[in-house]
Amino acid sequence: DIVLTQSPASLAVSLGQRATISCRASQSVSTSSYSYIYWYQQKSGQPPKLLIKYASNLESGVPARFSGSGSGTDFTLNIHPVEEEDTATYYCQHSWEIPYTFGGGTKLEIK
C-alpha cells in the first residue's frame, strides 16, 4: 500500500497568515501529465469536502486562497490568507493504485 505521511499533525496559524501542510507519498504518484493526489477539508461533524484535485487543480466553488502543488512524492497544500472558517482537519488522498489511502490528517487552528 502507498503510505501518505502528512505533516505537521497539527498547526496553529494567525488570522490572515499562511498555512502550509505537507503530504509525502511512499512512492511516486505522478506521471508526466498528472499527479494523483487530492486534498480534502473536514470540519467538525461534517463529511470531508474536496478542495484540490490532481495536486494543483482547485475544485469548483473552493476559494482561491487554497492552492496545491507538488509532484512525484512531495505535495503541499497552502492556505493564504487563512480565515476563521478554515478551522478544520485536512487530508490528502491518492488514487495511484488500489487501495486508495489517505494521509493521517492535519488539524488546523486559527489563532
Add this chain to the structure above:
Amino acid sequence: QVTLKESGPGILQPSQTLSLTCSFSGFSLSTSGMAVGWIRQPSGKGLEWLAHIWWDDDKRYNPALKSRLTISKDTSSNQVFLKIASVDTADTATYYCVRQLAHFDYWGQGTTLTVSS
C-alpha cells in the same frame, strides 16, 4: 444537484453482517467513468477507503477487508449497497457513501455504526 444518503442499522452485535444502502440523485451510475464508493471513519480518527463499483459493474475492494466486503448496485433505482460480514468492534465507525471519479467529489452525511455485544 448531486446528493447521496447512507442508511444502515445503527447498531449490530459482533459476528453479524452489516448491510448499508447508498441512495443517490443528480447523476447516473450508468454514465461512463462514474463510480460510487464507501469510506469509513472511526470517531476521532482518519479515513479508510473500503470499496467502489464502476458504471460497468467493475468492483474494487480494499485488500485488507476484501474477504468480508461485497458491493453491488441497482442502477435503475440509483442505489449502491455494501455488505460487511462478521463485524466486530473495530468496525465501529461512520460510513460514508461517495461519488467517485479518481477523487471523491460528493459525500453523503454518513451513517454511524456501533458494534457492541
